[in-house]
Amino acid sequence: MAGRVWIEDGNAWRRIATCALDERSGSAAEQSRTQFAHAFSENEVSGRNGKTRAGQDEVLVRKEETLVREVAAPESGDAVWLWKRTAKRRQGGPGAPLSHGEGPHASLTAPPHGRGVWTLQLCGEPLTVRQTGGAEAQLRMAGVPIEPLDTRVRRCFVVPVLHLEALALRREELSAQRGAWPGRRAPVLPRPFGSAAAEASLPPQLQRRIERTAVRAVYALGLDAAEVELAVDDQGRTAVRTLQPPDPDSPLWAGAMQRMAAQYAEARSGAARSAELRLGADPEFVLLRPDGRVAAAARYLPKRGAIGCDSVRIGPRLRYPVAELRPDPQTSPSALAGALRGLLRQAADRIDASELVWRAGGMPVPGLALGGHIHLSGAWLSSRLLRLLDSCVALPLALVEEPAAAARRPRYGWLGDHRPQPHGGFEYRTPASWLASPAAARAAFALTLLAARETWAEPLWQEPLPAERAETVRAFYAGEHELLRNEVLRFAERLRATASYPGLAAEIEPLLEAIAAGKRWDAGADLRSRWRIPAP
Structure with missing residues (x-):
């Protein structure tokens, strides 16, 4: 049964028991931790071969005076915690070693049917x-x-x-x-x-x-x-x-691993796969005077509401120079893009200064970084999903943003930047403000939806993700576009092999074509013209 979580201790696979996802306190929490500890410690052997008291999953055999736990898992769809010493992140593959190194953390090989195993890395040494x-x-x-x-x-x-x-x-x-x-x-x-x-x-x-x-x-x-x-x-x-290195046998780590195992099992369940995904966003833009200075958005827009402004701390004071759109969540990229266009129309009615230019992008004014945060609900926030969003959304957008946008990183827009939301979803905060290009915006929404739908899809497990490759990450931060472009276009072939891609291709392909042609969005243009918003 897929959706189980294991830990590798250098000698054996050990399955982590799940706990209920409701609030636990007092004796209930202690009971779950005790059960977890038992799952780790029940390895007594009688004679040459024996079974654990915990069940039929595991068989212990004695080999050269060392107890080795031989199991019929992990299987495709399971997750495995690995101690990372000299180990490299691997995503399974038939018979591929999931861990390698020296000392007690030597190679362990997944069974031939272990394709699609999600590996998580534990710090293995000080x-x-x-x-x-x-x-x-x-x-x-x-x-x-x-x-x-x-x-x-x-x-x-x-x-x-x-x-x-x-x-x-x-x-x-x-x-x-x-x-x-x-x-x-x-x-x-x-x-x-x-x-x-x-x-x-x-x-x-x-x-x-x-x-x-x-x-x-x-x-x-x-x-x-x-x-x-x-x-x-x-x-x-x-x-x-x-x-x-953590101590997985301690009560704190044991309880946390149990919760994570329960969340993973739920995420891989049929109910999770049928859950409705909803997209939201809060992109920013600025209003520029003819002399190039920023006009405070707070002069025209309220601080709260669907069309508002965001704060920037300048010394001890909070200023509100940045305009922000906050559309209601939608279920499709086209619906979210339509909602944003509607808010831009409303903003145009409120901002009655014809001399102002509206600009977006990563850094339309030196020192003022803008974000294009994307909200996602209905999907489990996992490190796998975050690295997939880095690969699907952040890396492609970095190839079409204006050159000045790279200056916002790494203070803003680092890979994996996210913030959980009270409604249960989260916002992905890495992208710059894609309001500079409606085509880039629609592609970003579609790629976010694809990442959420296909987090565990087989085509994406064949090799490490771009955001898991050290040279690709370095190229992202250093602005080495040639290396980054080759990696993104190669990864696009894996995206095209997913089940969700045909229904989202109309939004994604224009971005990939722009990347292949070396085109960038024009952050110097008034964004209203790109969104077909009449200027006063």
Whole structure:
């Protein structure tokens, strides 16, 4: 049965039991954690061969005085947590090794029917980013702050991260040796803090910033789980110091893995596949005076509502120079594009200044970055979906945006940038404002919908995604368009092989044709003319 989650410990596959997705507290939570621990520990053997007490899934045999768990899984559609030492992310394939390395984390090979196994990467060894050139380069490229060696650390925190979730946050005391871990640490307290005094000692905004930095660092390194140590200075600025391997047998990690296993099983179920997907967006644009200066959108538009304005902090004050459209969610790319055009018409009625020029894109004015966030509901927010959105949406759009838009990265628009929403969906925040081109907008919506529908599709499992390749990620941040173009066009052939592509091709193909021809959107033009909005 597909949808199971396993962990590889170097000697065996171990299946992770699922837990209910409802709220758990007290004894119920402890019971689920205990059951998880039993699933990991029931490996006694009687005689030469024996079965675990947990069921019929696993058989233990003794080989050269080492217990090796031989299983008939993982199968296609399952997920496997791998310890990443020298391992590379692999997506299964008949008989392909899912992990390789030295020591206890040696090769384990999926069964021949293991095609389409989703691999997630656990941090496999301690990693001090300033002493590991590859990790430091990856984090700097993605804009993740790293602690300088000559900076005195004021406070230090540890954040365990598992699959896009910050599980806890703990204040850490530094040892006498600079940068060293202080030995055995106290148990991590789940979020929020375990006492009112602890909560009061850390402002909520700073707590969120620390947790976001930890999640961002894990994602940027191609990992899915690690314990992240961060330094915080007197100004509240965060910086990553080290990453440590997690302990999956601890109650905190065990409970989190159970929840993730339950979410994955639900995402792979028939009910999830038939769920309605809805698209939304909140693209930004600016109003420019004839002299090139920005006219504050707040002079013409309210702060809230379907047609509003967004804030920018300038020193200690909040300003509202940016206009923002907030259409109702739609079920198709064409419907969402139509809703945006309707809002642009309404905005034109409210902004009665004929001398103003409306501009979008990534950075139409030096220093003012604009976003084209896309909202998605009805799909499980997974690292797999995020990396697919990076590959399907962010990389292609980067090839058609104006050259100045690259300056917004990595402070804005880094790969995997997302924010969960109260309604249960999330917003994908990496793209620049595609309002500069209606064709690019429709393609972005269609590719987002395709990624959500085809997250687990067979054609997309044949090899790593573009956003999983280090050289492609580097090309994205460095603006190396030739390498990026070749990778995107090659990946487009895999997209065309998915079941959803024929119904979305009319929106996607114009973007791919523009990429192949080396065309870009014209961010210097008034966007109203591109959307057929009459100017006053």
